[in-house]
Amino acid sequence: MTMSEIESEPTESRAETAAEEALRPHAEQAFADELAALAAADDRPRPARWRLSPWAVATYLLGGTLPDGTVITPKYVGPRRIVEVAVTTLATDRALLLLGVPGTAKTWVSEHLAAAVSGDSTLLVQGTAGTPEEAIRYGWNYAQLLANGPSRAALVPSPVMRAMAQGMTARVEELTRIPADVQDTLITILSEKTLPIPELGAETQAVRGFNLIATANDRDRGVNELSSALRRRFNTVVLPLPATAEEEVDIVSRRVDQLGRSLDLPAVPDGMAEIHRVVTVFRELRDGVTADGRTKLKSPSGTLSTAEAISVVTGGLALAAHFGDGVLRAGDVAAGILGAVVRDPAADRVIWQEYLETVVRERDGWKDFYRACREVSV
Structure with missing residues (x-):
């Protein structure tokens, strides 16, 4: 397909083609049929802005068969109670920290939880030793900043800020690899549910439905240990290695x-x-x-x-x-x-x-x- 043919295609068609051709589609793309079947069969109460009820989210992760015969494939094989605690945590005002040794499917579970709850798993901050504060708070379009000064138009929201404004689930991967002073940017966000913007004398308040999932490796505890103040803002769920x-x-x-x-x-x-x-x-x-x-x-x-x-x-x-x-x-x-x-x-x-x-x-x-x-x- 040539560039001119791609440009002439409808936007929705291009998006579908891109999802089909992606080497690794996002969870909400790869399992769109299962998520749709669950939504159609789900008659239980849903928290504000959730795509599915907590029961349906747990079924999506653990697998099962719906009344119409649709088979939901397991995304996580492990203790059911772990998934239930993780899902109910996201339905409260506490953030979720998935902790475990490398390879225990923390990122996998995080992605599928966000896909099932919000229908979008891409509001992601990838933690590294070089992650700046702007990755969690916001940055600036410097061309507009220099031309017109600080303004909402010049502000570049982070994935976390976008999730707050839209009432969705944000993800922070490898939290303990992020420098301690950058980690602590999350304290106000998780405790006050607001993100101050001092340059504008304004703030972004989280709307109902917002929450955050972070992951961390047991073996990385010594990289950048979480402060006690930040750790208190999380409900920690430990993902074990397979039992058998x-x-x-x-x-x-x-x-x-x-x-x-x-x-x-x-x-x-x-x-x-x-x-x-x-x-x-x-x-x-x-x-x-x-x-x-x-x-x-x-x-x-x-x-x-x-x-x-x-x-x-x-x-x-x-x-x-x-x-x-x-x-x-x-x-x-x-x-x-x-x-x-x-x-x-x-x-x-x-x-x-x-x-x-x-x-x-x-x-x-x-x-x-x-x-x-x-x-x-x-």
């Missing part, structure tokens, strides 16, 4: 299947045996003990999270599709596992070699996996 291997396999297979369809990769069912093995390796090294509890293991420096398992399997499927016979095999995931486990070349390589020789080598039915891992570990 079966649960983690289910999460990995579902997510890989979604990614695979967008990348035209082989079907996941053909690789379930390797998914089981990847999850087993990750869980054993992460827990420091084999699945049967008989052998103690040393844990490497990496997190070996569910998200990393998804990445390893997706990379393996790509290898199988483009350089193999389309079936996921041990050789397709071996290099990915090595890269995930051996982050510290000195210490982690010793741990990996010991695991291969004392556990993998002796395990029935894992000879092909052992050989593949040995080949890439040399």
Whole structure:
């Protein structure tokens, strides 16, 4: 399609085409049919400006079957009570902090909560060590500022400011990576529900429906610890690692299947045996003990999270599709596992070699996996 053809298309058509062609559509785009079906079937009370009731939001995340037979796929596999607490928090005046080790689906849950509650998950501030105060408050269009001075027209609202004005859900990712003085910009917003604009002698007050979801990693607590004043403004929900291997396999297979369809990769069912093995390796090294509890293991420096398992399997499927016979095999995931486990070349390589020789080598039915891992570990 040429640029002239694109420009001549209706705006709605261009938006639909862009969503279909996007490598990773936003949650509200990817699951638009499910959200619409839930809205049609939802007859329960909804908080102000919510697209769905709290019950429907929880159903969207956890999955279920509607009275008309529509199947809602699970977005989060874990304790139901965690999702219920997160959803009800957003229905109150307290902000939500999703806390957990890397790879526990904090960003994923945050995005889907915002999509279900507000129909828009894009009001996002990505936290980094260089995040400025303007990313949370507001900035200025300097051309207009120099020409006409401070005015509403020259002001550039942040995603948080826009969410306040529209009664929507804002998201702040990796809150503990943001400098402490910038973090504290949120205190007035979350306590007074207002954002002062001293340059104009004005303010933006949050309208009903506004709330904020932040995420933070357990391992990042020492980067920029939250002040006690800010922490009090949040209701903290800890997202745990999957409780069982079966649960983690289910999460990995579902997510890989979604990614695979967008990348035209082989079907996941053909690789379930390797998914089981990847999850087993990750869980054993992460827990420091084999699945049967008989052998103690040393844990490497990496997190070996569910998200990393998804990445390893997706990379393996790509290898199988483009350089193999389309079936996921041990050789397709071996290099990915090595890269995930051996982050510290000195210490982690010793741990990996010991695991291969004392556990993998002796395990029935894992000879092909052992050989593949040995080949890439040399």
